[in-house]
Amino acid sequence: MKIADIEVAWIQLPLAEGRGLSGGPITHSTDVICRVTTSDGVEGIGEARGAPLPMISSAIVEVLRPLLLGQDAAATQHLWTTMAQALLHDDGTPRNAAWTRNAALGAIAAVDLALWEAKAKAAGLSVCRLLGGQPRPMRAYCSAGFLTDGQPPEEMAQETLEEMHERGFRATKIRVGRGGPDVSAARVRAMRGALGPDGQIMVDANQAWSTEEAIEHARAMEPYDLTWLEEPLPSPGRPHRGTKETRDWDAETGRLGTSTSIPIASGENHVTLAETRDLVDKGHVRYVQFDCIKNGGLTEFAKVAAYCEAKGVALAPHHVPHFHVQIAAAYPQTEWIEVFDNAKQHVAWLDLFPDYPQTRNGHIEVLDRPGWGFTLNEPFLRERGTLVHWRR
Ligand SMILES: [Mg+2]
Incomplete structure (x- = not known):
């Protein structure tokens, strides 16, 4: 071949x-x-x-x-x-x-x-089966709650809830990182109020904060039972936003993790196996969000997955669900798939891959056809x- x-x-x-x-x-x-x-x-x-x-x-x-x-x-x-x-x-x-x-x-x-x-x-196998996995619906969260200037938090929460109901999601991820801790708290309070006590909420700061700021925001959001706080700090080698300040951000993530009860998720911008190892070892993260599309493909993902399993860390891969669901379903420590594929968010995917994996009842299917299971x-x-x- x-x-x-x-x-x-x-x-x-x-x-x-x-x-x-x-x-x-x-x-x-x-x-x-x-x-x-x-x-x-x-x-x-x-x-x-x-x-x-x-x-x-x-x-x-x-x-x-x-x-x-x-x-x-x-x-x-x-x-x-x-x-x-x-x-x-x-x-x-x-x-x-x-x-x-x-x-x-x-x-x-x-x-x-x-x-x-x-x-x-x-x-003649799906990628999942080739990796030794058993195709099955994977628990997914609705990636939503984006930051819109001037939008009241209650409106953001209502829009997110409506998007969740379309496909039966019980979990959502909303964005934070603009404004003070009171703004972050208002967003998660509104989302918790709309969703009720049983649904799960994650928040993503997209590297917005220094360690000290992240600790303040985390404390403000603690009362709202968050599943994780994602990428609070810069990725390795990057300065804190708006400054030239760099630190060992993985070690700082570990410091943050011991300062808040909210589990920490990170890794979409840790681009190699070695960077992800340092994140796991120093950052004490609960969830690793390696992204095989940005970062070296399935060959690198498989090594990251093995390291996470050995270390007792869960996998929640970042973005591109049509690839990640096939791969991550082969690894037992996968806890979540990020579903990020509605027509407003990713117009190209749904047109490029017309038999895209479907999400129902908050779970995304693993297509049990040879390869990825979708066609171009x-x-x-x-x-x-x-x-x-x-x-x-
Ligand atoms: Mg993210």
Whole structure:
């Protein structure tokens, strides 16, 4: 099963409504789509996101494609190492100074995921079954409650509740991180009031705070029985927002964790196995939110999952449920899938993948068909996307 071709396209579509996060709104739905075709005619799809799309695409087409053509498509670990060595120095910096590390990791992720799908399809198995899992509906939460200037918290809570009811969610994640602790408390109080005592609420600060601020916000939100507080502090190497201050944020996450009764979740911006190890070891997080689309694909995810299991830490992967539900269902310590796929939030996904996994009764299905279980709407990609290297 040799690699016969690697194709790349990207798509960027405006959202009907911006998704307000603490650092500003997300205004577009953006994805790099990678397709691997083998000498047997098997096709696998991978996806990347989170860095300039042309940069990820160039890394695949200019560096990875010439390197991988003709190689054994099933040798995913070997190829992962080959790709990492081609794009990154040993210290993790990109070999091409014009590219970012995240773009390199996204490129590796897209190709790695496509290779895994080709391997699963060749075996006639879903990715979940290939990994030893048993497809079953996975508990999911409704990712919502975005920050909209001037919107009263009660209105945010009501909108979120209506979105939850559409698909039977009993858990939701809402955004915080703008305004003082009183604003954070008002948002979770409104959500708890709308949802009642039984539903579950997570909050996501998207790296908004310093440790001292995070402790204050956490204490203000403690009375409202939160399932987790997500990404309160910057990711490794980043400064505290609006300053040049950097610290060992994983150690600071650990300090925060001992200062509040709210469990801490983090990891969507911990981009390697080593960074995630440090988060688990120093940060005392309850939930790790590794993102296989941003960060090195399934090959890296599997190692993160094994480390988390050994350490007794739960998995709650970040975003892209159509990939993560297939993968995470194979790991018993997965507690939550983030469902983030309504038409307002991700216009590209529902059009690109028309047989998208369905969410009912607060659980998202694991498609029990070979590979990821969904197909690519190629005419849509051709019409709306930018074909960087795609067969005519
Ligand atoms: Mg988050």
